[in-house]
Amino acid sequence: MRPETLEILRCPYCGGRLELVEDMANVLEAGAILEGILGCHCCLFPVVGGIPVLHLQPSAVTAREAIEAGESDRAFRALVSSDEGKADRFMEVASNRDATFRELAETLGEELEGGYFLYRFSDPSFVTASAVVRAVGGTALRGGGRAIDLCGGSGHLTRVLLEISEPAPVVADLYFAKLWLAARYVAPGCEPICCDGNAPLPFARGSFGFALCADAFMYIWTKRQMVGEMERLVAGDPSGAVVITHAHNQHVWSASHGNPLPPEGYRALFESVEPRLFAESKLLDDVVAGGPLDLSRRDDAAALAEQEAVTIVAARNADAWRAHPLATREPIPGELRLNPLYALEELEMGVRMRLAFPSEDYEDEYGACRRYLPEELTLDGDTVAAVRDGVRTPQVRELLRKRIVLDLPERYY
Numbered sequence: 350m351r352p353e354t355l356e357i358l359r360c361p362y363c364g365g366r367l368e369l370v371e372d373m374a375n376v377l378e379a380g381a382i383l384e385g386i387l388g389c390h391c392c393l394f395p396v397v398g399g400i401p402v403l404h405l406q407p408s409a410v411t412a413r414e415a416i417e418a419g420e421s422d423r424a425f426r427a428l429v430s431s432d433e434g435k436a437d438r439f440m441e442v443a444s445n446r447d448a449t450f451r452e453l454a455e456t457l458g459e460e461l462e463g464g465y466f467l468y469r470f471s472d473p474s475f476v477t478a479s480a481v482v483r484a485v486g487g488t489a490l491r492g493g494g495r496a497i498d499l500c501g502g503s504g505h506l507t508r509v510l511l512e513i514s515e516p517a518p519v520v521a522d523l524y525f526a527k528l529w530l531a532a533r534y535v536a537p538g539c540e541p542i543c544c545d546g547n548a549p550l551p552f553a554r555g556s557f558g559f560a561l562c563a564d565a566f567m568y569i570w571t572k573r574q575m576v577g578e579m580e581r582l583v584a585g586d587p588s589g590a591v592v593i594t595h596a597h598n599q600h601v602w603s604a605s606h607g608n609p610l611p612p613e614g615y616r617a618l619f620e621s622v623e624p625r626l627f628a629e630s631k632l633l634d635d636v637v638a639g640g641p642l643d644l645s646r647r648d649d650a651a652a653l654a655e656q657e658a659v660t661i662v663a664a665r666n667a668d669a670w671r672a673h674p675l676a677t678r679e680p681i682p683g684e685l686r687l688n689p690l691y692a693l694e695e696l697e698m699g700v701r702m703r704l705a706f707p708s709e710d711y712e713d714e715y716g717a718c719r720r721y722l723p724e725e726l727t728l729d730g731d732t733v734a735a736v737r738d739g740v741r742t743p744q745v746r747e748l749l750r751k752r753i754v755l756d757l758p759e760r761y762y
């Protein structure tokens with residue numbers, strides 16, 4: 350972590366400032382705090398692998414004791430997984446600088462969504478959320494300001510926030526291993542903070558211009574507190590905005606339901622900014638059509654009631670409520686790859702691609718990706734070579750727009 354990040358951190362329990370406890374083990378590398386102990390009025394919290402761990406679950410207590418004893422490997426292992434075999438395997442693979450995100454994620458198996466992360470960059474909720482983030486976050490942060498990705502996991506949308514957030518975005522999650530993967534692979538340069546979304550958030554009032562919670566809000570039990578906290582994080586910013594994407598609808602069954610509210614229940618959580626709720630399928634329609642993303646629309650209660658999921662936008666800057674062109678900025682550069690949802694058949698000149706879902710569950714949940722991923726297609730040799738060499742020809746750009754080709758973080762799989 351960068352020492353200046355301490356300016357925005359607060360203890361989730363006493364609200365006090367956090368400071369590096371100088372008489373305890375502190376390891377600094379290139380000006381960043383790699384390991385150490387942070388103290389407030391009430392608690393001591395460890396920094397492990399550059400990540401402040403600002404909760405008091407048993408793994409965090411074990412990690413703090415290990416850092417105090419100068420045993421950083423033991424602290425890291427305790428936080429990676431409660432399964433010692435998995436934690437050892439993760440550490441072993443992580444020690445190889447050439448290891449891929451996929452190899453590391455696979456050591457944790459089901460704990461890391463059983464492989465769905467591999468397809469995250471083309472799933473419909475990500476495709477919709479990234480367009481909303483660029484539109485609303487881009488408007489909120491036009492004059493500068495920081496973004497936060499709450500329950501951000503391994504940082505897929507944090508990567509999008511890197512395009513618009515200055516200083517670099519924060520990604521917050523309870524799961525330490527995901528945050529470590531976010532910082533090392535998916536969103537390099539982001540600031541990861543390990544904390545509990547069911548507790549007060551460990552940040553000072555008004556530290557951010559844009560607060561996001563994507564695909565996770567229905568798993569938060571303390572929803573009222575979470576929204577109150579998101580409003581607090583962007584307090585005082587006349588352009589501040591809060592976005593919650595893919596909030597499941599209590600009235601419509603979905604594959605990974607969580608504890609959702611009805612649309613009117615989500616609306617009632619907001620106390621300081623009037624939110625607008627959008628039918629998520631209509632936002633996806635806009636993206637599939639190539640834009641614009643029309644946030645001037647007002648979806649009525651009947652349209653929202655039949656949606657599997659809604660997107661909630663609370664923005665103080667009225668400029669958010671317009672039709673936004675898609676992708677006005679160049680994305681963070683990565684490596685071009687053919688979408689792994691396709692089975693490939695090498696041809697004499699090119700490759701035949703056939704859509705092959707990893708499981709029936711995946712197809713149930715994300716089958717809407719058929720809206721932009723054709724069942725079958727053939728790429729000629731020149732196009733395959735352009736993708737392999739990372740050359741963005743007009744044809745490659747069109748394949749990127751349709752998510753047939755993906756722009757992935759380096760060493761992703």
Ligand SMILES: [Zn+2]
Pocket residue numbers: 360361362363364365389390391392
């Ligand atoms: Zn405290």
